Amino acid sequence: MPLSENQTPAPNDIPQDVDGLLRLAAQSMFDVLARSTEGMMVIDRDHRVVWISDGYKRFLPALGFAGEHEFVGRPVEDVVPNTQMLQVLESGKPVLVDLLTNKAGTFLVSRLPLRNDAGEVIGALGLVLLDHPETTMQPLIQKFARLQQELEDTRRQLAAQRRPKYTIASFIGASPAALEVKRQARRVAQTDSTVLLLGETGTGKELLAHAIHSASRRAHRPLVSVNIAAVPETLLEAEFFGVSPGAYTGADRKGRDGKFKLADGGTLFLDEIGDMPLALQSKLLRVLQEQEVEPLGSNTVLRVDVRVIAATSRDLAAMVAAGSFRADLYYRLNVLPIRVPALRERLEDIEALAEALGEDIARRSGMPQKLLSPDAIEWLMRQPWPGNIRELRNTLEQVSLMSDDMQLTAQHFEGGAGLPTATTTAAPATPAPAAPAITPAQAVAPLPELIEALERDAIARALQATGGNRMAAARLLQISRASLYERLARWPELEAKVQVSGGA
Ligand SMILES: Nc1ncnc2c1ncn2[C@@H]1O[C@H](COP(=O)(O)OP(=O)(O)OP(=O)(O)O)[C@@H](O)[C@H]1O
Secondary structure, eight states: OOOOTTOOOOGGGOOSOHHHHHHHHHHHHHHHHHHHSSEEEEEETTOBEEEEOTGGGGGHHHHTOSSHHHHTTSBHHHHSTTOOHHHHHHHOOOEEEEEEEETTEEEEEEEEEEEOTTOOEEEEEEEEEEESHHHHTHHHHHHHHHHHHHHHHHHHHHHHHHSOSOOGGGSOOOSHHHHHHHHHHHHHHTSOSOEEEEOOTTSSHHHHHHHHHHHSTTTTSOEEEEEGGGSOHHHHHHHHHEEOTTSSSGGGTTOEEOHHHHTTTSEEEEETGGGOOHHHHHHHHHHHHHOEEOOBTOOOOEEOOOEEEEEESSOHHHHHHHTSSOHHHHHHHTTEEEEOOOGGGOGGGHHHHHHHHHHHHHHHHTSOOOEEOHHHHHHHHTSOOTTHHHHHHHHHHHHHHHOOOSEEOHHHHHHSSSOOSOOOSSOOSSOOOOOOSSOGGGSSSOHHHHHHHHHHHHHHHHHHHTTTOHHHHHHHHTOOHHHHHHHHHHOGGGGGGSOSSTTO
16 A cells, blocks of 8 residues: 555555565675775685776786786685685685785685585685785784783783792702601602691792692693682682682672683692681692592583692691591592691701891892891701791791891890890790790689680790781691781780781
């Protein structure tokens, strides 16, 4: 029915020949492209060149052809080196932008499949969008090159940070106990098994983990560390296994690789494994057994090749007995245990350690290295060092910085700040009895008061031993960081002993 003048046609009624319009659009587009691009060609389903545009003809001499008659009619792969037109014929998928380089130059090209009404691929269309894109696309290429350079620099910096800081020779000491540790470290470095480093705080477990990694076949791959005690429990799972894109909104929207993925091909150092929450222990066990991780919010698994070195200052066997550490994980970790001796078990190493630590302190502070008199060495050997080498280092650093003298004697240490936690006259085999926290006069007092005095005193000593480092002090006391913080809040006078930066 004809429309009256003031009637607007409903979209469905458009009395147009849509097919005809589309054909026209295709034809116009073809003509525009044939004229405005650098060149165009069509091949049939037998990959023969059936047509080239006028623009394309100027490439023929560079491709080695005198004229169109030598080129058209021949298989495209015979006349255009490196062509990818056959792949488009085979896959039926367009390649919208690609770079093609051959003896005629480098070109920015597009390739589109041509289909008949039944949808079958009956040929392909090739477009040369830009001739010598290296000059025409210079600004874009420069920007791309700059971004690539920045990415490369960042990768290099990250690799440098992940490079092992220590080798086995960095573990100073020639005592039988130290030599035995180094022998075991060298031996386990040859294997790919899980290593468990057991020892008190500050004995050099982290140093050994780096050393084992750098002596292993994985040395050229990353060493990634996670201090389990330092990561809030709620974030640990994402930290370990990563987050798949879209699992969360906000900062993690794009997804994030977990430490296992980052350590792929290398080593993962799990410090303070004893602080691992029970729920995560079973997941860690699965990863150790299967070498597969499942990022949060994803239902695919990633294969990883990671060697785990775990460390703890806690008594894992006792934790297993108490039910706070899974027995199966403990056995899995305990394949190659190395017990790192306390400093008081290898007092003969103190001189060499003090020398090496003194050199490092001087280098870092920019001041000349101080000499230690024989009586200073003897004094150092008489201390119990509950904070081990970290405590020895803190003491040396504080006494060196407090004095202008070039030689440090026992007197400097006896009167200096940062004294070790207890002084005895004979070299002890076990920690020396500390000065009593409770005097005889207080000895008969309400039990809660006595316990509180003992606790306060123990915390003060631990903070002193660790140079005010709260995390190390909590480890030394074998209490959680949270309970140390709670006690520090209760006894503000102890806060004065906390390092400004070492609170961790
Ligand atoms: N044998 C050693 N030779 C030289 N320096 C050492 C040695 N052992 C430890 N150190 C130094 O002592 C400090 C503490 O060592 P490290 O962090 O490896 O101990 P840790 O056992 O991992 O301690 P924590 O359990 O508290 O994390 C570091 O500065 C380390 O370089």
